[in-house]
Amino acid sequence: MKDALMVGSTLPAQTNMTRGSRRAAALLAMAMVTMHGAAAADGDATSRPTQSSLIVSYRSTPAGRPALLHTLRARLAPRLHALQAEGRLMHYRILFSRLADANTWDALLILDFRTDAQAASWRAVDAETPAGLAATDLAQVTAVESTPSDPVGKGGPADDGPDPVYMVVPYDYFVPTKDYIAYARSYVFPQTDGWIAAGALNAYQLYIARYGAGRNWMSMLVLAYHGDNGLDRRNDVVAATRKALSANPDWAARATGKGHIRTEKAAMIADLIAGG
Incomplete structure (x- = not known):
């Protein structure tokens, strides 16, 4: 988990963007979606990893x-x-x-x-x-x-970076696991990579329950924010990242249809007690 999945250059943290920075953000959005789409095509997403x-x-x-x-x-x-x-x-x-x-x-x-x-x-x-x-x-x-x-995606450092504050978001999904993983790579990870690039998020990991039937959750997204300040910036950074990503038609289509793929359950805010 030492390796990061950070993509491209930093997204603008301010919503007041120049024409040049808007163009750069749009190009970054396209690169993010393309990279994660290619990753989804490599091999069988449902094959069981060693890890x-x-x-x-x-x-x-x-x-x-x-x-x-x-x-x-x-x-x-x-x-x-x-x-x-x-x-x-x-x-x-x-x-x-x-x-x-x-x-x-x-x-x-x-x-x-x-x-x-x-x-x-x-x-x-x-x-x-x-x-x-x-x-x-x-x-x-x-x-x-x-x-x-099974861990199916990550970004940022293995120790979750400095002063992490966690948001843990459970989901249920309504499509085959392979399709859900492809959705996460093409829709979710371009966003979380953008949050890292904006400096609000240190790291993230997505887990899929191996035997999800009857569980309280089927997938779990663990977000390590950059302190309370990073968590406080969440809404602004989410909005700015989605605005940039919406320039990519493939990502925009995923955003429109996400309600048919998964439902979000109650998120929890937590602190790190110990880790290694």
Whole structure:
């Protein structure tokens, strides 16, 4: 994940653009869509990659949130660090939601495995300590959901850059997985690359639930913003990027038909508790 998928030069951060910068933005938009469209055509998008992920959500009562946060910091983070040092885990992040919300998770664990052996190693851990927690630590947890997933796109640095603030957006989709991945590459990634170029976003990752039927989500977009300032700029940067991308007819067509492809569910804002 060290390599970035940043494309072209920086998009203008201001909406008051000169004719030359509007033309440059339009050309950048076309380049973004063309590059991601070519990536979608390379190979079978639904073929299972060697690399895989596991996304674990934890729920607690409002009163139990402080104890859960302490458990994640004091017990789960050192355990994950040790697994990574032993080569049994490629990458991990523990996120904690900023606000109590009964409708979704309090904490999110994202594990990335380089090989099937690493994934199997985590299953052995889970058998002894469910979701990575000891029995006494699970006292603060009311529900756990573990979702085997496949990473299908990313941009930005592996450590998610300086001072990351996370927005995690779950989706359901209504088309075959192969078509959804092609849609993400041609419609979503040109936007997220544009947000990185504008300086509001540090990094992003898109995950697809491997067995999505009946799950609370089928795909999950993890956005690491450049601090609270980057998050505050979200609406302006989204609007400016979409305006530039709309110069490309293929992207514009995708934007018009996106409601028939996926539905967005409740987004969560979270902070990084530990990662490596």
